[in-house]
Amino acid sequence: MISTTPFDSIIFDLDGTLWDSTANVVVAWQRAKEQVDYIRRDITRDDVRSITGLAYDVIFETLFPYLDDDKRNEFKGICAKHELDVLYKLGGDLYPELASTLTYLQQKYRLFIVSNCQAGYIEVFLGKQGMDQYFEGHQCYGTKGQPKFRNILDVVSDYSLQNPVYIGDTNGDRDSAAKAGVPFIFASYGFGKDVTGGIATIDQVADLKNIL
Template identity: 30%
Template sequence: MIVTKPDALVLDMDGTLWDAVDTYTLCWNKAFEEMGVSTVLRREELLKLMGTPIDEIMRVITPGMISEDREKFVARVHEIEARELPVRGGKLFDGVKIGIERLSTIYRLFLLSNCEKGELQIFAKFAEIEEWISGSISFGDTYLQKGENMRLLQQRFQLKSPVYIGDTDGDGVQARLAGWPFVFVRYGFGSTDRFDLAFDSFSELTDYFMNLS
């Protein structure tokens, strides 16, 4: 239970605000094809790894690929995603856009994800929520884990009582490392029973924080 009203809500992206796994899978498979790799990635395989930094995903999906080829592959994935994500995007979860707009009238809102540099900005533009977001930070910006990025964000914006909203047990682990309360959304990609609050929909989450005194 969150006792103190937060001064900021910091939101994960994938599995919390949208589902863009189909687009990510397409981009990865295009990169495999262009590099002459026979691997064909399925949505279900990538879904299990969502929220994980790309270098860790690579170790799972391409265990036999040498380091130099991995670097080239990752660079190509980034190029393809930069082209495809703004066009194909993903599916916003129900209630996200209107919820973000409502919450921004009371709270400072931030995005924090393990995605690559620039993808949070692509997401915010695609979702048409840019005007309500006060800032963002990602693994691609700093090459730091989420807990470290939480502390960095807190320091940078002088946040006193932020909370992290995410959809995996790993999100909760990182929030606790940063000393933040963790709000879990059950509709996302992961599962956990370790949280301070949990909601079944973004609309339910929005109503709770709008009425928190």
């Protein structure tokens, strides 16, 4: 167990922490690519993995720096629609023992999600994957267009959390938690590498049952 004041809640990142949707995001973005004539090459799973965790606007600035703002925003909108449609039908890959771990954690903590995804994405995860029974609330970049640390602070304020912990898989997650004044646990099985500075590291979701 982590030796600290008992936490009253856990806030999770989504991509790379609770599930991996990259394979089906590629399917969606490839469909979007077929609708336009200005994307230079196919979109790969490595592309999607490389930007996981970034704010949705920043993702398209990073992957398509050669596009002007109008075309980038157009393509982002097409991708967003196809992404939600495809994930609603196909879902993503839940990490092993996720449901059993959340069942255990729910007996002791209030559970939440804060992600840098587009609006509607968390709802697809909750509905398609049957995860809505575990989580009390959520917030994302697409709702207000604000950085992750502010979304963490909003969840803390909106739900009157006293001592939350944030679990994520990237340096961006760690930095956001730090800015929000929330302890951080690193999920090493996700997309981030060389992430330090957390209060603990988990190598699989089920490790949470041993440390919390």
